[in-house]
Amino acid sequence: MADYLPHTPEEVAAMLAFVGVDSLEGLYAHVPAAVRLAGGLDLPAGMTEPDAAAVVAGYGSRNGARASELVCFAGAGAYDHEVPPVVRALAGRSEFVTAYTPYQPEVAQGVLQAIFEYQTLVARLSGLPIANASLYDGATALVEALNMAHGATGRSRMLVSSGVHPHWRAVARTFAAGTGHVVDEVPLVGGLTDWSGVDTAGVAAVVVAYPNYLGVLEDPGAAKALAAATGGLLVVAGDPVAAGVLRSAGAWGADVFVGEGQPFGTALSFGGPYLGLFACSDAQVRRLPGRIVGETVDTEGRRAYVTTLRAREQDIRREKATSNVCTNQTLMAVAAAVQLGWLGTQGLREVATRCAQGAHYLYDQLAAVDGVAPVTSAPFFREFALRLRRPAREVVALMAAEGILAGVALDALGGPEDPSADAPDEVLLVAVTERRTRAELDHYVRALRGALR
Amino acid sequence: MTASPAGRASSAPLMGRDAEPTLFEISVPGRRAYQLRTTDVPARALEDLVPAAHLAEAPVAVAEVSERDLVAHVTRLSHRQFSVDLGMYPLGSCTMKYNPKFCDAVAADPALASVHPAAPAELTQGWLEILVNLEERLCAITGMAAATLQPAAGAAGELTGLLLMRAYHASRGDVRRRVVIPDSAHGTNPASVTLGGYEVTTVPSNDRGLVDLEALRRVLGPDVAGIMLTNPNTLGLFEEEIVEIAAAVHDVGGLLYYDGANLNAILGVVRPGDMGFDIVHMNLHKTFATPHGGGGPGAGPVAVAAHLVDFLPGPRAVRDGGRLAWATPARSIGRVHGWHGNALVLARALAYIDVHGAEGLTRVAQHAVLNANWLRRRVGEILPAAHDRMCMHECTLQATLLKERYGVRALDVAKTLLEEGFHAPTVYFPLIVEEALMFEPTETESPQTLEALAQAIERIAERAATDPEGMRRAPQTTPVARVDEARAARHLVATADTPRPL
Numbered sequence: 001m002a003d004y005l006p007h008t009p010e011e012v013a014a015m016l017a018f019v020g021v022d023s024l025e026g027l028y029a030h031v032p033a034a035v036r037l038a039g040g041l042d043l044p045a046g047m048t049e050p051d052a053a054a055v056v057a058g059y060g061s062r063n064g065a066r067a068s069e070l071v072c073f074a075g076a077g078a079y080d081h082e083v084p085p086v087v088r089a090l091a092g093r094s095e096f097v098t099a100y101t102p103y104q105p106e107v108a109q110g111v112l113q114a115i116f117e118y119q120t121l122v123a124r125l126s127g128l129p130i131a132n133a134s135l136y137d138g139a140t141a142l143v144e145a146l147n148m149a150h151g152a153t154g155r156s157r158m159l160v161s162s163g164v165h166p167h168w169r170a171v172a173r174t175f176a177a178g179t180g181h182v183v184d185e186v187p188l189v190g191g192l193t194d195w196s197g198v199d200t201a202g203v204a205a206v207v208v209a210y211p212n213y214l215g216v217l218e219d220p221g222a223a224k225a226l227a228a229a230t231g232g233l234l235v236v237a238g239d240p241v242a243a244g245v246l247r248s249a250g251a252w253g254a255d256v257f258v259g260e261g262q263p264f265g266t267a268l269s270f271g272g273p274y275l276g277l278f279a280c281s282d283a284q285v286r287r288l289p290g291r292i293v294g295e296t297v298d299t300e301g302r303r304a305y306v307t308t309l310r311a312r313e314q315d316i317r318r319e320k321a322t323s324n325v326c327t328n329q330t331l332m333a334v335a336a337a338v339q340l341g342w343l344g345t346q347g348l349r350e351v352a353t354r355c356a357q358g359a360h361y362l363y364d365q366l367a368a369v370d371g372v373a374p375v376t377s378a379p380f381f382r383e384f385a386l387r388l389r390r391p392a393r394e395v396v397a398l399m400a401a402e403g404i405l406a407g408v409a410l411d412a413l414g415g416p417e418d419p420s421a422d423a424p425d426e427v428l429l430v431a432v433t434e435r436r437t438r439a440e441l442d443h444y445v446r447a448l449r450g451a452l453r
Numbered sequence: 454m455t456a457s458p459a460g461r462a463s464s465a466p467l468m469g470r471d472a473e474p475t476l477f478e479i480s481v482p483g484r485r486a487y488q489l490r491t492t493d494v495p496a497r498a499l500e501d502l503v504p505a506a507h508l509a510e511a512p513v514a515v516a517e518v519s520e521r522d523l524v525a526h527v528t529r530l531s532h533r534q535f536s537v538d539l540g541m542y543p544l545g546s547c548t549m550k551y552n553p554k555f556c557d558a559v560a561a562d563p564a565l566a567s568v569h570p571a572a573p574a575e576l577t578q579g580w581l582e583i584l585v586n587l588e589e590r591l592c593a594i595t596g597m598a599a600a601t602l603q604p605a606a607g608a609a610g611e612l613t614g615l616l617l618m619r620a621y622h623a624s625r626g627d628v629r630r631r632v633v634i635p636d637s638a639h640g641t642n643p644a645s646v647t648l649g650g651y652e653v654t655t656v657p658s659n660d661r662g663l664v665d666l667e668a669l670r671r672v673l674g675p676d677v678a679g680i681m682l683t684n685p686n687t688l689g690l691f692e693e694e695i696v697e698i699a700a701a702v703h704d705v706g707g708l709l710y711y712d713g714a715n716l717n718a719i720l721g722v723v724r725p726g727d728m729g730f731d732i733v734h735m736n737l738h739k740t741f742a743t744p745h746g747g748g749g750p751g752a753g754p755v756a757v758a759a760h761l762v763d764f765l766p767g768p769r770a771v772r773d774g775g776r777l778a779w780a781t782p783a784r785s786i787g788r789v790h791g792w793h794g795n796a797l798v799l800a801r802a803l804a805y806i807d808v809h810g811a812e813g814l815t816r817v818a819q820h821a822v823l824n825a826n827w828l829r830r831r832v833g834e835i836l837p838a839a840h841d842r843m844c845m846h847e848c849t850l851q852a853t854l855l856k857e858r859y860g861v862r863a864l865d866v867a868k869t870l871l872e873e874g875f876h877a878p879t880v881y882f883p884l885i886v887e888e889a890l891m892f893e894p895t896e897t898e899s900p901q902t903l904e905a906l907a908q909a910i911e912r913i914a915e916r917a918a919t920d921p922e923g924m925r926r927a928p929q930t931t932p933v934a935r936v937d938e939a940r941a942a943r944h945l946v947a948t949a950d951t952p953r954p955l
Contacts (some may be wrong), residue, residue, distance in 0.1 A: 001811040004551050005820050006899035012823065016901060019826045021843075024819040027826065028722050029689055030843055035727045041720075042593045046646060046676055046810025056804060060564025062579035067567030070576070074569040075520040077791065086520055092561075094538040095531035098552050101748035103544070104877050105938075106868070106931040107475075110534030114527070117476045124513050129948050136605035139791035147648075167791050174766070174787035178616055178649040217507050245499060247509050250786070260791065270580050271570030271792025272605065272748030273940040291748065295953075296941035298933040299926065302502030304470040305669070308941040315640035315882070319653045324608045324644035341476050341523050345515045347487035356502045358494045379504050379880060395674040406572040438493040 002048050003168050052447030070405040075383045075431020076213060076413055077138060077165050078271065079241070079263045081351070082435055083335075087265050087342055091335035101291070101327055105306040106298075111330060112305035115293045118337040125243045126236075126257035126279035127250025133291035133307075134328040135276030139171040143238060144190040144208065144278060144289040144323055145256045146172060146181055147235040149205035151322065152255075156204045156343045157182045159226070161193040163212025164237055166413050191216040191376025191385070195226050203230035203257075210246070213413075214429065215359070215383030216376060222250035227253075233284075240264060240277060242381045244352040249279075256280045265339030266332050275332035288312065289323030351434045354383035356443060358432035365445045366430075371452035375427060383431040385410065388452060392428040395451045402447040407431065463518065464525035472933075473529050480516040486523055493660035516543050521821050533932040535876050537744070541902050545891025546639070546687060548739030550821075556743065556801040561638065565733075565800055570792040574778050580796065581777035584770035587803040593712075594814070595725025595733045597756035601766045601797055603790040607714060608641040610734030610753030611681070613766060614710050615649030616786045617732055617757060620677050620764040621708065624784060629707075637687045637883040639714060651678055656884060658858045662688045662840040662849075670701055679708035684864035685715045685845035687883045688889070689825065699729025708732060708761075717895070718822055718846035721815030725816075731758045741802035746773045752798040757790065766790075767830045820896035821846040824903060828894055831907045835914045836866075839886045847893035849886055850878075856888055861917040861924050863888040868935065869916065871928040873909035 006398065007015075012024070021027055028036070047055075095110055102108030115133045135141040146158050158176075160169055162185050170184060178181050181204070186193055191214050202297040208223035220236055227234035235256040236249035241263045243249070249257035261275030262268075280288060286309070294308035296306035313323040343351060359382045366372050371389030388395055392409035399406035410427035432441070466808040485841035499508065518526070535542070542549035551579035560566065568577055588600045604610040615632065622629050631653040634642050636658055643653045654672050661667040663686070680702050684692045692698065702709055717740045725733045726927065737743045738751040745751070757765060766789045767781025822845050829838050829848035853861040867877035867890065879891040894903060916924055928934065944954035 002808045003816055004553055004897050005816060006897065007820060007823075011900045015823055015827045019823065019830060019843075023821065024816075027819060027822045027843065028691075030693055031719075031723050032693060032696055034696060035729075036723050037721065037727065041811035041814060043590055043811040043814070044807065046808055046813040049553075049808060050807065052555070052639075052804055052808050053558070055807065056559050056800075057563060057564070059579035059800075061608045062582065063564055063568050063577055065502065065572035066564045068563065069923065070572075072569055074571050076571050077693055078570050080567075080569070080881055084488070086486070087616070088561075090524065090527040090531075092557075093528070095534040095536045096747045097557070098549075098744045099534055099747040100542070100544060100547055100549060100745040103879075104535070104867070104871060105936045106928050106933055107535035107871050107876065109932045110530040110532065113473060113475070113530055113533070114747075117949070120477065121515060123948045123950065124515070126626065128947075133773075136609060136749075137791040138525060139788070140605065140609070165791070167788055168513050170788040171791065174616065174789055175612070175648070177619060177786065178612065180650060187758070201498050211559075217503065244513050245509055246503075246507050248513075251509070260683035265568040268569045269566050270577070270796035272567045272790065272795035273798055274791065286589075292945075292947055293940035295946040295951075296937045298936045300934050302933055304933040304936040306936045306938050306941050308945065308947075310938075310942070313640070314644035317644075318640050319643035319647045321640070321644040321647075322640050324648055325606075326608045326639075327606050327643050327745075327749040329605075329750050330748040331744075331750060334747065337476070337525055340515050341518055341526075342486045342520065343515065344485050344487060344517045346485055347489075348515055349512045350487075350489065354494065356488070356499060357497055358492070360497065361494055372929065379507070381503065388698045393573065395502070397575065400573075400576060405569060405572055405576075409573075412573065413571060425903035426756055435489065435490055436491070436492065436494070438495075438726075439902055442878050 002046055021143060035297055045303045060299045064400065065405055070403060072405045073430050074405050074408050075446060076408040076429055077260050078268055079431060080433050080435055081263050081266060083265055083267055084342060084366055087335060087339045088340045091265060091331065096331060096334050102307060105304065109305060114334045114337055115330065116295065116305050118333040119293060121337060121340050122277050122279050127248025128257055128279040129282050130285050131279040133293055134333040135278050135290055135325060136329060137272065137274040137276045139168040139278035140167050141258035141278045143172055143175045145235045145258050146205055148181065148256060148284055148287045150181060152284060154206045155202045155204040155299050157181060158205045159184050159186055159198055159203055160207040161186050161209060162188050162445050163193050163214065163218055164207055164209045165213040185306055191378040192218055195222055200230045203232035205233045207235040207237060207357065211242055211381045214375060214385040215380040217381055224253040240357060242351050255284060258301040261332065261336050265335030265368050273329055273332055275329045275336055286312065287322050290325040291328050293424065303385065354434035355432060358436050359384060362432055362441045362444060366448060369449050383429060386428050386430060387426050388428055393416060395428060395452060398451040399447050404444055404447050465941055471535065475949055476526060477518045477524055479490055479518055479526060482517055482721065484517045484519050485636035486518060486520040515788060518712045540874060540899050541906060542876040543878050543892045543894050544876060545893040546714060548895060550742050550895035551897035552742045552744035553805065556804050559804045560797040561800050566797060576689060578777055581770040583803055584802050585772060585777055587799050588617045590806045591735060591754055592756055594720060594725030595756045598759040600754050600756035602754045603766050603794040604753035604755055605790055605795050606749065606751040607734060607736040607753040608645060609789060610647035610755045611641055612648050613755045613789045614732040614734055615645055617706050617761055617764050619649060621761055622678055630676045632678050633672055633680040636885050639687060642681045642712060662690045664698055666694050666697055667700060673701055673705045675705055675708045677705055679710055681710040681712055683712040683714050685718050688839060688849045689844040689847035690840060691845055695728045711765060715846060718818055720818040721811060724819055726758060731761060737798055737802040742803045743798045743801040750798055752795040766831065788871060802929050817896050824894040824896060824898060828892055828903055832910045832915050835910055836890060847854050850890045850892060851886060852888040852890055859917040859921045861921050863890050865924040866913055869913050869924050869927040870909060872930050875906055875909060
């Protein structure tokens, strides 16, 4: 057994005497005996760190999909981007790792300024004026956007494109059970949202993914027109890497931008912790969920930062708060700010461009493979969907034997309720990042040909 | 080039004389840090790949800095930041204990961190084992039947728990309207209740700082979906009538929700399940030291009793013969996270639990309670406890004497403690305690550190008598002095691009 307690037995005895009890157990004398645990916790015995490290290594060795084994072509909202040592070193500094929410701004300027820089970068990426200090992940950022739309319009119907990631839609449905929101999922036709024929009554939000989860570049202008006609907010769910070169959410007329920030500085991490990006128009600022950092001055007139607009938050407004969010994902937000600082203006553009170049190179090769058909001919950015001759799950398994994580089988992602495609079990989502070499792309083509033979 | 380059120095020593410039202020056009893989992928123009209507007119401006500039900038920001690694952080209700470096190493292990969340179960068996093992450990610790690991933080766990409550009642054709919350509760509780579609009914605390059982019985009825309780409560006191509270709530068909914010106090001593709770959330970043990350990431798993297992979010990792697989419970409320929860945080928590084992975790709780009680007694003459009897892992003290005698408030005490090199306690919470200063020393602080804190409080008391004005201007030795919070709210400047007020 190991622990991290500093107390010596003599110190414990002296402290107990000072407190006035004769044993550590005596500290709990007022806990009703009827509910006290007899016999201790039913847990494995403790172990030393080196022994525990061996156990952890065992877990790792049973992850066949780890990067040393498989080259990653899986995406669906989680992407294998370069995270350089400098970003890991800086974001991993213990001053950031072991601090808490900056309640005392005088000793938290480091975290506060880093978040301020992060907010600036998210606002620039989104083309909107205000960003918050982050939310848990892209899916919960979407939920907060829907809550904001309800607050802004007093209405409850959410028109959500089925091009929005299936998990995000699932999370939105889950939380709608509490808020009473009606989540209407608008189908895809040919890979693009078919907004025609939707019921336009009582719309609070129109949500479009850009690009959508099939990789397709939707027309946010069509969603904007619908939002304008119905008086609902336009929410654009974006890939932040693509946002580096695409027309921004703000330029498309969005009221809210949400996104998954993992591609900036956070490893794939089996899905978390990730980073919920959230930005909005000036008109919605009082309805912002979560923390927001603002610039101000101290009593000496020096520039300083502080969490602000606190009157929206749960610890002050309680049941009338804009959100129940207490913490954000600060460490991931710091990593994102550092990663973007490392990339810089030119690097961000280059990463986005290389993703698109790699994806289009691979797509062009694969389109010629027997047994492969594109799901749609619509333009895409860095990810695309293919219909295969055999179930995508089988292809993923076969290609793993060739050292490739071939992508994400659509039915594994959306489940059978997904409305976006018939026979979804034959659809494979393939993503390419700036880390994929031409040799890897060519190997992918050969391996897929083999898997479909 | 002229002899004097334009722009701000990015790595010249500031020595605390000035604010750190922003990333944008040290940017110099043309400077760069990034290096990418050589890929040999044909470099087609973006305009050939993406229709022009989709492309931005101008690139997104980030900043242009060298790697050395970036390192200096971020390192200096880190020097303007207090942290557990630097010193004692007795922030009540937040459990700012030491975060073992071993757990950092676990989270950094590429064999865990490089795994894609949508990789098939056959290729992620190690991860599924981690999730299943953690779920089993958390259930053993809380005395519950099963758990979801998806909620990303405590507040997310609360809302998940309320949706479970809702689904349970709905499954019985039972429409209920209200959730009862003590007046000492964390603000996340009422906010979560609203989002869960319920109305809040507040129940007062009695003069012992505990739920007033008679008042509770008066507000209970057939429309009560449940009660949310923190035990020990936010005053750091154990709810001694928990058995009676549980019976009263269950008698009207309600469920008991355990807010695990203060679980650190009772590990191995008493379990929420044995107290009668039906739903429990845990804050892994508190109790299991995963750390707090400057305000996230956390993790807020929710464990439930047997009658609620079918409603848990899915998919969950489960044992399936000799393998592990994903399964979604029959009447699941659905997903509450984009993937499987904050997986690397979960892996850290499992490592923490496995190093400690049953005995180690029990010692954690006992020493947390010992430290809090020692501090309560040691400084009680200066900062009297709101309820001067045995507390749990934290003690709620009051600055009432200093306020009466010298006009020095809890906030002034907190700010002066910063000058003394300690992080401040939680102030003005719980809301029901006047001039509250809530100290949670945690178990990892030594008696010597506690004594140093006590002596700092003694110095503060002396200063309150002689220099109350100075205390109202404290802190002066920190990177910035007291900040103008009103100005920040009046003229919101949330980005470097926002026009500044004149």
